[in-house]
Amino acid sequence: MSIDLKLLHSGDRRTLAKAITLVESTNTNHQKEAQELIQKILPQTGKSFRIGISGTPGVGKSTFIEAFGKELTSRGLKIAVLAVDPTSPVSGGSILGDKTRMEELSQDSNAFIRPSPSSGSLGGVAFKTREALLLCEAAGFDVILVETVGVGQSEYEVADLVDYFTLLMLPGGGDELQGIKKGILELADIVIVNKADGANKQNAETTKNDYQNAFNLMAGHDESVVQVLSCSALEKSNIKEIADTVFSNLDELKKSGSLDKKRKEQNISWFKRLVDELLKKSLFSDKETAKLYNELSEKVGASKANPLDSAKQLIDKFLS
Ligand SMILES: Nc1nc2c(ncn2[C@@H]2O[C@H](COP(=O)(O)OP(=O)(O)O)[C@@H](O)[C@H]2O)c(=O)[nH]1
Ligand SMILES: [Mg+2]
Structure with missing residues (x-):
């Protein structure tokens, strides 16, 4: 599977899709090719804004991405949408649903939508998502949106991939009632109360104010306060204002050097995880060690x- 780098850099979607398929492949030869490809494109990466979109299933993430994505492309930005769904089967069952939620966006020539990799892929879903993200950057996309399902560790993994973490909430009910895990609120750079429409409009305003008050109380002296906004992704209301807030926050993070610092830290943790992965891989590629591993288990x-x-016995055997 050879990837034409020139075509990739020109933003050709078929080449980009093919490249992502390559990094998702569990075939050993493909994995080697993928590693070489990522190494080659690395200098062309890092220029986009990476935005995570999180929240419990049904909160409206895909619908929000459709509205927010259209707002961004109307501003002349090229956007890529990646999904991290550790529950999705190899065939990507949930994506069919997502594609219908993103009908306009999926027909927009300035948008690229990619379903989540299978949960079985080596190194975990977030691993592959990082590589897919880098490929999108090499293909010239300005903004990468990463949708995550609020399952397992996925929010933490996505927070470690992105510059900016968006948490969507429903009107009414505290975070416990909404199934939002402890600690997720702390990851948020912005909180958006979605479905502020119809009978829920007032309820959404109350929820927004409650959360804003909580964040005001939580913030330290010279920390910037997390902003809470509301919108209706379905009716596309208040989306412009949200985009303005997100970009002004991102510009601030960039100016203050926080963004650079965050990416450096993320690179350290990427490096550390790669070492873990590669060690494990070479451990299990040795047949005797793999056998001993099963016996010892x-x-x-x-x-x-x-x-x-x-554990000691296994490592000693491997090192000998
Ligand atoms: N009333 C209302 N419904 C919405 C809104 N956003 C999404 N929905 C609906 O909520 C359901 C789940 O939306 P979806 O985008 O798939 O949520 P996800 O699981 O978080 O990606 C769908 O039936 C949407 O039509 C909104 O702003 N208002
Ligand atoms: Mg979705």
Whole structure:
């Protein structure tokens, strides 16, 4: 599977799609090619804004991305949408739904939408998403939106990929009622109360004010306060204002050097995870070590060996 770098840099979608398929492949040869490809394109990356979109299933993330995405393309920006869904099967069941929610956007020549990689792919979903994100940047996209499903660790993984973390909420009910995990609020750079329409309009305003008050109280002396806004993704109301706020926040983060600092930290954690991954990979590519690993797991499970000794034994065997 050879990727034409010139075509990729020119923003050709078919080449971009093919390149993402390559990094998602579990085939060993493909993985080697993918690694070389990522190395080659790395100098062309880093110029986009990376925005995470999170919130419990059904809050309206895909619908919001459709509205927000159209707002961005109307401003002349090229946007790519990536989805991180650890629950989605290899065929990408949830994406069919997403594509219908993003009907306008999926027909927009300045937008590129990519379903989530399969959960089985090596190194975990977020790993592949980082590489897909870098490919989108090399293809010249200005803004990358990463939608995540509020399942498992995915929010934390996405927060470690993006410059800016958007948390969508529903009108009414505290975070516990809405199934928002402890700690997620702390990741947020902005909170958006969606579905502020119809009978929920007033309710959304109350929720917005409650959360804004909470953030005001939480903020330290010279910390900037997380802003809480409301919108209707369905009716596309207040989307412009949200885009203005997001970009003014991002500009501020860039000017203050916070963005640069964040990306450097993310690179450190990417590096560390890569070391873990590559070590594990070489460990298991050695047949004897892989066999011993399975044997020892069983022994530990049957209380015939202790975990510490077994781990040491495995590593010693591998290193010899
Ligand atoms: N009333 C209303 N419904 C919305 C809004 N945004 C999304 N929905 C609906 O909520 C449901 C879930 O939306 P979806 O975008 O798939 O949510 P996701 O799971 O977070 O991606 C769909 O039926 C949408 O039509 C909104 O702003 N107002
Ligand atoms: Mg969705």
